[in-house]
Structure formats: C-alpha cells, structure tokens
Ligand code: KIV
C-alpha cells in the first residue's frame with residue numbers, strides 16, 4: 423500500500439473543546455437534499471414525475487426544508503421547480519431550497535425558477551478550499567471571497583426586487599473541509615455583511631464536508647471553533663452537510679450538532695455523490711432510539727424504501743442500519759434465544775421501555791413486523807426454531823424437546839445448505855413427530871370417563887378401548903388408568919409386550935376459538951435406556967396425547 427502518497431489531516435487548534443460533553447436532546451432543523459445532491463449522483467437522474475413523487479414522500483415524512491434542485495443546471499430541474507409552484511404542490515409550512523453557483527446568469531435563472539414560491543431558500547455556493555483555489559480556479563483568497571460577495575449581493579438585490587419576504591439565504595463555502603478555518607470564517611463574515619444578516623433575518627451558513635477528509639471528531643472541532651468565532655452568532659443558523667467518504671458522515675453530523683450546529687442536511691439512505699450524503703434516516707432513528715423525538719416520521723419505513731427505490735433506481739443494502747431487509751433478523755442460535763426471551767420479557771416489565779437483546783429498536787416502530795426477526799439456517803439454535811413455530815403456528819415446543827428438534831432442523835439445513843422457511847420448519851416438525859404411523863398405527867380409540875361417580879377409584883377413572891396395528895399384527899385392548907394417557911400406556915404395554923414409561927409430557931391448545939385444536943408433546947423411555955419424542959395433534963386433547971405416544975413409540979431407535 424502506497425501510504426506515503428497521503429498525509430494526515432491537520433488537527434484544529436482549539437482548547438477546552440466542549441462538544442464531547444454535549445448530548446442531543448432535540449432534533450436539529452432537517453433539510454433533505456435528496457432532490458438535488460442525491461439526484462446529482464444518480465446514473466439516471468429522476469424525471470419530473472419521479473421528483474414529484476419523491477417530493478411528496480419527503481413532505482409526508484415531515485421535512486419542512488427540502489432542497490428541490492439546481493434549477494439553472496438543466497431544463498428538467500427548472501421544469502420541476504415550476505411544476506411544484508404552479509401546481510401548488512408545496513404545503514404552506516414547507517420551504518423549498520434551490521442551489522446555485524455564484525454566477526450572475528445562474529442566479530438570475532434561479533430567481534426565475536422560484537417566482538411565485540411562498541417560501542424559498544436560495545442556496546449559493548462557491549468553492550473555497552486551497553486545492554480548488556490553486557488548481558481549479560487559479561484565484562487567490564481575495565478573488566475567491568469576491569465571488570461569494572458578488573453572488574450574495576446579487577441575491578440580495580433580486581430578493582428585494584421580488585418583494586417576496588419568504589426568500590431566505592444560505593451560503594456554503596464549498597469544500598469547507600479543505601479550507602483553512604480562518605479563511606472560511608472570513609468569507610462567511612463577508613457574506614453575512616453583504617446579506618445584512620440579523621437575528622430577524624438569519625443567514626444559513628452551511629459548512630459542508632464536501633469530501634470527508636478526517637475523523638468526525640476533527641470535523642466537530644471545526645464546527646465548535648466556527649460557532650465560537652463567528653460574529654453575531656444569533657444572526658446565523660449553522661448548518662452541516664456531511665459526505666460519507668470515510669464512512670462516518672452520520673457521526674460527523676451528530677458530533678457537529680453536539681458542537682453547536684442548528685441544522686443538518688442529508689439524504690434518505692445516504693444517497694449522494696460518491697459514498698453518499700449523510701443518511702438522514704439513520705441520524706433520525708439514532709435520535710429516536712435514544713428517546714428523542716426525531717421530528718421525522720419513519721413509522722412506515724418499507725413505504726419510504728419503496729418510493730426511494732422506484733424514484734432513484736438505487737438499492738438499499740440488506741444490512742443498512744434500520745432500513746435493510748436483514749437488520750431485524752437473527753440467524754445465529756444464541757442471538758435467537760436471547761431475542762425470543764427478550765421478546766417475552768419485554769411485554770411484561772421494564773417500565774414500558776424497549777429492551778430486547780440484539781434489537782436496538784422495536785421493528786414494529788418503523789413498520790416492520792416480527793416475522794423476519796428469527797430466520798433459520800444451519801447456524802440457528804433451538805430457541806430460534808421454537809420461536810418460529812410459536813410465533814407463526816402457535817406451537818410451543820417444550821424446552822425438553824427443543825434440542826431434539828434442533829438436531830433435525832440442523833440436519834435438514836446442512837443437507838440443503840439453504841435457509842429454511844417457517845413452513846418448511848413446520849412441515850419438518852410434523853413429519854418428525856406428528857404423522858408417524860409405522861410400524862405402529864392407532865386405528866381406533868374410545869375413551870370413557872367415570873366422572874359422575876363420587877366413589878370412583880381415581881387410579882382407574884378413565885377407561886379406554888383401542889385397536890392398534892403393529893406391523894402386520896392388529897390387536898385390541900381395553901384398559902383403565904387415571905387418565906387416557908395412563909390407560910393407553912398400561913393397555914398397550916400389557917397387550918404388545920413393548921415396555922415404556924412416560925418421562926415428560928406437555929399439552930396446550932392451538933388457537934383460541936371454539937374450533938381450536940390441541941397439541942400434546944411426550945418423551946418416553948424404555949427399560950433398556952432408549953428414549954424418543956413424539957407429538958400429537960387433535961381436536962380432542964386426550965386423543966392428541968395418545969397420538970403423541972404412538973408417534974414417540976414409532977420413533978424409538
Ligand atoms: O457537498 C457539498 O459541498 C455540496 C454543496 C453544494 C453544499 O453539496
């Protein structure tokens with residue numbers, strides 16, 4: 423690796439930084455840049471109709487500031503802004519934002535685009551970094567500052583001419599992360615003066631990590647430094663706009679808010695140039711998971727995902743935080759076990775607070791269901807299978823039977839090498855434990871109770887008559903016991919000569935209606951040390967227990 427080709431990003435000379443002690447107790451002002459920065463990064467940019475669909479999604483999620491495009495950059499962009507205004511698609515409480523370079527004809531075109539908008543932010547930018555000054559523009563600091571001042575002053579004049587009090591102003595020293603801090607501040611001060619920033623007419627100063635070049639703590643240092651040193655702090659809103667080149671755009675934005683930023687720009691699922699913009703879904707749901715109202719509504723994340731995919735033609739990684747198809751799913755046995763215990767415990771106590779191992783938030787809060795939480799493959803354990811059978815089919819496999827079933831599931835998963843669906847697991851349970859009819863088949867069974875006789879002998883209160891086939895031999899027996907299972911065991915042992923005893927037993931109803939079926943689970947043992955599990959399903963619980971016994975007998979090794 424040719425690391426000598428690179429050098430470390432300079433630290434910020436700041437003493438007594440306070441941001442590491444900060445906490446985020448309220449959501450910042452959010453601004454979506456999906457329709458501009460996100461759109462600019464798409465191989466196939468959105469059409470006007472797609473942009474409308476995306477805009478409506480963003481409005482429904484609750485964004486109050488939406489950068490809708492770069493109207494001087496293309497006919498589609500211009501047409502879209504006009505469509506929004508002319509078709510009155512912008513709610514009164516939503517402000518559209520439009521980006522422009524600091525060039526006269528582009529600024530004028532931008533004002534043409536927003537004519538008639540009730541509220542609009544004109545977002546002007548020019549690049550200020552040393553690299554861009556030297557290599558791209560070949561201009562010195564004063565000349566670059568002059569570009570910002572000229573642009574700002576034209577925007578001011580055009581706003582005054584428009585007579586529209588709803589027009590606000592945002593300035594970005596683009597490539598801020600490559601710009602000397604004192605120079606970025608100098609340019610921003612000049613812009614504030616030109617605009618006439620005041621507490622009543624604040625300028626938004628947006629400090630982008632156009633390219634993410636350092637650890638997020640250094641970006642936070644820069645934001646704290648800037649907030650400390652900017653003149654009349656109450657005349658500006660400090661906005662951050664982080665990109666994800668190092669994979670820490672969300673952390674950088676969070677630290678920046680701790681360092682004093684008021685506003686955050688980002689895009690859904692982190693869409694944007696190169697490695698993307700800051701992912702607003704993640705940052706909002708990070709706040710949500712800490713008990714802070716995110717101010718954005720992601721209760722139907724699957725819908726947000728769908729519209730996003732359709733409009734952008736971009737995919738979302740299955741492991742994408744909060745939004746990926748697999749992020750609320752556990753395959754590993756120990757995780758499944760902990761989740762299944764946590765899900766049960768969570769609903770009983772914990773003061774109403776969510777606390778389930780491995781699930782930082784309740785999937786249902788973002789419109790996902792519990793079905794996908796536990797999925798089964800060869801890595802899975804007994805807890806997972808039990809969870810699937812219980813949640814999907816109401817079958818509560820007792821603990822003493824779970825390891826046996828887990829072995830069967832694992833053997834099947836190893837054989838197929840694939841994930842097993844809940845229905846495959848259900849089928850396997852039935853074929854392993856319920857539907858076994860060879861070599862022993864229960865052909866008839868009649869049960870009678872001696873309930874009404876107050877002097878009955880409890881040990882013989884249930885009588886049973888059965889016809890059973892064992893291989894080619896069919897025989898019948900009558901027996902008495904303290905219950906149907908006891909009577910069957912006694913009668914069967916006596917007439918077949920096959921000795922066994924019941925070691926574990928459990929039963930429950932499946933479903934709650936009058937037509938509910940019952941399921942019985944049994945573990946039997948033989949005097950020579952063999953043992954087997956079985957299950958029986960029937961509308962009559964007594965018959966279910968006898969069927970379970972027959973299944974277990976059929977499974978004896
Ligand atoms: O990343 C960036 O610097 C930008 C600016 C135009 C704000 O998108």
Ligand code: ZN
Pocket residue numbers: 459630632663665695699
């Ligand atoms: Zn950007």
